[in-house]
Amino acid sequence: MAAAPLQPVPASGETSLSEEDRAGQAYFDRIIADDSRIEPKDWMPEAYRKTLTRQISQHAHSEIIGMQPEANWITRAPSLKRKSILMAKVQDEAGHGLYLYSAAETLGTPRDVLNQQLLDGKAKYSSIFNYPARSWADMGAIGWLVDGAAIANQVPLCRASFGPYGRAMVRICKEESFHQRQGFEILLELSHGTPAQKKMAQDAVDRFYAPALMMFGPPDDDSPNSKQSMAWNIKRFSNDELRQRFVGMIAEQVKVLGLTLPDPELRFDEETGKWIHMELDWQEFKDVIAGRGPCNAQRLARRREAHENGAWVREAARAYAQKTADKRKAGAA
Ligand code: FAQ
Numbered sequence: 178m179a180a181a182p183l184q185p186v187p188a189s190g191e192t193s194l195s196e197e198d199r200a201g202q203a204y205f206d207r208i209i210a211d212d213s214r215i216e217p218k219d220w221m222p223e224a225y226r227k228t229l230t231r232q233i234s235q236h237a238h239s240e241i242i243g244m245q246p247e248a249n250w251i252t253r254a255p256s257l258k259r260k261s262i263l264m265a266k267v268q269d270e271a272g273h274g275l276y277l278y279s280a281a282e283t284l285g286t287p288r289d290v291l292n293q294q295l296l297d298g299k300a301k302y303s304s305i306f307n308y309p310a311r312s313w314a315d316m317g318a319i320g321w322l323v324d325g326a327a328i329a330n331q332v333p334l335c336r337a338s339f340g341p342y343g344r345a346m347v348r349i350c351k352e353e354s355f356h357q358r359q360g361f362e363i364l365l366e367l368s369h370g371t372p373a374q375k376k377m378a379q380d381a382v383d384r385f386y387a388p389a390l391m392m393f394g395p396p397d398d399d400s401p402n403s404k405q406s407m408a409w410n411i412k413r414f415s416n417d418e419l420r421q422r423f424v425g426m427i428a429e430q431v432k433v434l435g436l437t438l439p440d441p442e443l444r445f446d447e448e449t450g451k452w453i454h455m456e457l458d459w460q461e462f463k464d465v466i467a468g469r470g471p472c473n474a475q476r477l478a479r480r481r482e483a484h485e486n487g488a489w490v491r492e493a494a495r496a497y498a499q500k501t502a503d504k505r506k507a508g509a510a
Contacts (some may be wrong), residue, residue, distance in 0.1 A: 209410055214340040217283035225409055228402060229339050230284045232411065234291045237277035239303035241295075242476050244270045246310035247319060255313060262359055263316060269352045276349065280341035296481055304462060305392050307470030314367050314374075314381035320360015322382070322389040322427065328353045329423040330393060333413035342411075361430065368435045375435075382431070383439045390454065391462045393420040399459070425452040 194202065201220025208215055215221055244267050251267065254260035278288045294300035305323055310316070331350050337343040367378040394400055394416040406412040414422075424443065431438050442455040464470065 209338060209408075212410060213338075214343065215338055216340045224405075225339075226284050228406060228409075229342065229411065230281055230286050230291075232402075232406070233277055233281040233284070233342055234286070234294070235301045235303075237274045237281060237291070238295045238300055239306065240270045240274035240277060242302045242306045242480060243323075244274075245476055245479055246306060246308075246472075247316060249310060250313065250316050253313065254316075259363075266320070266356050266359065269356065273345075273349045273352070276345040277342075280339075280345045283341045284339075292484070296477075296484055298468065298477055301466055303392055304465040304470065305388050306476060307465050307472045308384070308388050309472055311384075312377050312381060314364065314377040315385070317360050317363030317367060317378060318381035318385040320356050320358075321364055321430070322360075322385045323392070324353050324356040324360060325427060326389045326392045326423055328357060329426065330419055333419070334411075336410070336413060338410035361434070364434050364436070378434070379436050382434075382436050386439050387455075387457055390420055390424065390457055391465075393417075393423070395459065395462065421452040421454065424454045428452065 198220070202222065205215065205219070205221055205225075208219070215225075247263060247270075248267050251260060251263050254263050278291060281291060282288050291300070295302065305326075310319065328350055331346055331353065335343055335346040335350060337346065364378050364382070367374040369375075394403075397403060397415045397417045400416050403412060403415050407415070424440075425445065428438065428443060428445075440455045442453060444453050445451075446453050465473070468474075
């Protein structure tokens with residue numbers, strides 16, 4: 178997208194804005210109305226920049242913290258093949274974090290600032306990663322339900338109005354599809370295994386079902402950001418719309434697995450064309466995002482430890498950058 182053609186526009190009663198800002202706002206409004214894309218150097222309202230920095234950085238933190246529940250199982254994977262698949266998946270999540278931090282940085286906040294917010298416990302990340310991964314079957318449930326919910330939420334974000342975010346999401350969604358399939362395949366194998374394996378698979382689905390539905394965020398009438406984010410073409414569907422759509426997908430897939438979803442109220446409502454699911458425990462959700470979930474403290478402690486252990490890499494990178502700059506200067510002299 179080319180930079181905004183900053184043409185003066187007639188004042189629309191907004192006297193406190195400079196002429197340049199009014200022109201920028203008019204350009205921005207036109208781009209949004211045309212369902213086109215805003216690029217980093219384009220003019221954008223501060224609130225748009227802020228909400229995107231918030232959402233993209235929370236998303237990046239989720240990918241990085243989200244590596245932990247599965248990384249714990251790499252050494253315990255039941256075969257070499259399973260181990261290498263799981264390692265590849267965890268590495269993919271790190272890559273997603275990097276694309277997303279890069280996209281967030283184009284809005285003006287450096288990555289180390291965003292990272293510090295996470296380390297200080299001031300930034301949110303997805304509630305789901307504060308639940309423990311207790312058995313090998315949890316690797317299946319995380320892939321099928323957590324990556325499945327992530328895809329349902331993120332495919333519409335490929336059309337987000339902010340270019341770098343939408344483009345990052347295209348690649349992320351492709352990789353998440355592979356993740357979901359590998360999770361489904363783990364559960365399929367277990368559910369067709371011994372009675373103990375099937376029980377382990379069902380137990381994992383039972384524990385991850387409600388937390389996976391909460392990934393879509395609070396109910397629409399308690400979602401302060403949705404309305405504006407939808408008006409700006411960042412979000413394309415509301416939290417509840419995506420949640421019920423996801424429930425409909427897994428309601429069919431669970432039959433193939435030969436397992437059940439722990440939801441006595443699950444049904445398709447012919448009248449509204451929507452899936453109905455049980456009421457979720459929103460107090461639990463609030464507690465988890467306020468830092469009081471089963472694993473919040475453990476996840477942050479592990480992240481801080483990894484950050485400290487990585488100090489030598491940052492120092493080496495800085496020294497290398499300095500050496501390269503010195504060499505370039507000496508060459509130019
Ligand atoms: N957890 O007004 P809304 C993955 C916060 S990636 C924690 O509805 P919004 C890949 C929300 O930030 C999973 N906090 O907010 C993977 C806001 O807080 P604030 C992450 C939550 O932004 C798989 C407040 O509540 N995906 O799984 C949650 O319009 C396996 C009010 O909520 C994304 O981040 C939550 N679940 O809608 C990795 C996708 N829900 O900042 C490893 C991008 C809400 O106002 C292994 N994000 N909050 O204080 C989004 O689509 C949106 O940000 C929503 C929330 C839908 C998450």
